[in-house]
Amino acid sequence: MTGGRTIKAALYEGVNPSAPLLKVIDLPAPVANNGDAVVKILATRVVSYAKEVLDGTRPYPNLLPMVPGPGGVGIIQSVAPGAIHIKPGQMVFIDPTVRSRDHPVSPEAMLQGLVAFGSGQELQKVWNNGSWAEEMLVPLENLTVIPESIQAKFNPAELTSISNYAVPLGGLYPNLRPGQTVVITGSTGMFGSSAVAVALALGARRVIASGRNKKQLDEFVRLYGPRVVPVVVTGDVAQDTQAFLKAAGEGFDIDVTFDILPPQATFGAVQSSILALRNGGTAVLMGGLNSSAEIPYPAIMNKGLTIKGHFMYDRSGPTTIIGLADAGLLDLHHRQEPKFFKLSEINDAVEWSAAHPGAFDATLVLP
Template identity: 25%
Template sequence: MKAAVIRNKGALPTIEEIDEPIQRTEDDLILTVKASALTMVSKAVSLGSHYSSRNSFPKVAGMEGVGESKNGERFYFNGSKGMYGALAEKTLVDKNRTVKIPDELDIVTAAAIANPGMSSYAALVYRAKITKDDVVLINGATGTAGTLAVKMAYALGAKKVIATGRNKEALKNAGADDYLSSSDYQDDQQTQYLYDLGKMISDVTIVLDYLWGKPAEQIMQALYQFSDRHSEIRYIQIGSLASSDIDLPSTLLRSTNFTLMGSGLGSLNKKEVISSIEKVFELAINNHLNVPYATFKLENIKEAWTKPSHPRPIIII
């Protein structure tokens, strides 16, 4: 069968002919892959640069996708077994780590929305424990995951949603109650930016951060200066598009009711991940949620691999 194979750590995938997977245990499930999303996480895991990577090569690229069992049932899977990944004509998965796709959802939408939807759903429900009284800030509400996070916060009952990031047009179109673009401010206007930011987010109780780095430092400084010191703030770190590190002021932690936590594959258990994806599919149907995507054939994997993550590249197999 055809597969996109990565031979060494950091090497780009190439199309090769490999043996089909074999079922060896009762939990093994062989799926005929129909579509796979090229998320940043999927590419990082494939290349061996993600914290959850299994650095055993060669292996089939791709972490997640949509496949069909031999009896015609459609499943979303996140993670494969052995050397098999999502970017192949067939893959081998643990049936306990799959989610059945509702009939109302097409395979491309399911492949495109599962990962970004799970990132915000799990963060809001299992980490922040969102309520109807929460005001949610989405930091980095310009890409696929961040834009969907705005819609997800509303779907889960947030009282108010605020969007921040650099791309003003994307923020404007994200659909939040209010937004602020850091690109509107020059280097000598950072004091004004912090003031405007602080005034806008003074009542925020949940932050979903897809950027980290300097934008996170600015949000924390603004919360320290302008928020109600007695209000609980749950700050959820999800992505690090700006930087993997920050300078965290100790005074913020001592002087405010501030909880900092991460949300990712290591901070969620298997049941929470599976439940999150099931709920994402349900919310996608009931609230007409979707994400922009661009489709590519498997043989065009090199072209698709270099494309930006927004719109989401989807490999059709």
């Protein structure tokens, strides 16, 4: 029941080459039920691969129609019974990673407003719509209250970057210790560049940022100083492995490698970084590669390597990012001027984001 109230939202009905990807229409306003809240959206991001999802290039499974938009920042409008800490009027960060509540060990998950695999679509039946709207319904456990001290330092558009940093934090935080050396493969993308910043904030001795865009890699050195060492990968596994080892510095080993390459990339750089790991080193895979992972069996066994996959981050991730920002260890300000769009311009925003996928590019919608 909505009481007749409506909101503006960007509706996605599926791939249709002869029509705009999204239609901005009136939808019934969401109503908080048990265990969720209605959030008025202040700012939300458009990821660079959103167009690929919407035009079918990346065939993400979803229940349609739906309102896209993973995560964002907003103000609590109303809260269902059962909430203790979440109250109307609070500014919150919205975590799109919705997990099932009825399995404590292996919960199903979906990314609200982006994708729902398999049984995760049971969750999508309840929380189907994302943040490309004036309001959205969000599970209580996916809301993180933003302290007023942080609100004084960063505006809502800047605070949407919490998600950019929380993703690599999920894979780095349990595996990277202060004083260690880490390789980031895919470092010139949005999440990869965030991984560089997070690794530094967590106390990495040296971050070896790898990619093919030398200009972008050199920008990391300008921003962060000599703790970042760029490596331009060639695709030659042996050559790139030696380049990583050299970048670690004389007398130091590579402790961790962290991958967050996109689907179209090849596994070569990841393979090189894994082969460069020290005995007992750890490889964390968080990217979207579609290719098979070929690692020589003896290299894994003889060196005692750990290779693990990781999906997103746990519930404390956004709080950790906020804490790092409050301590001055992580800067949430825009690295370059973002591009802002109104909700009515959502199709233009999707096109712009696809054309500007750089490490520090940011496309934002302000409903």
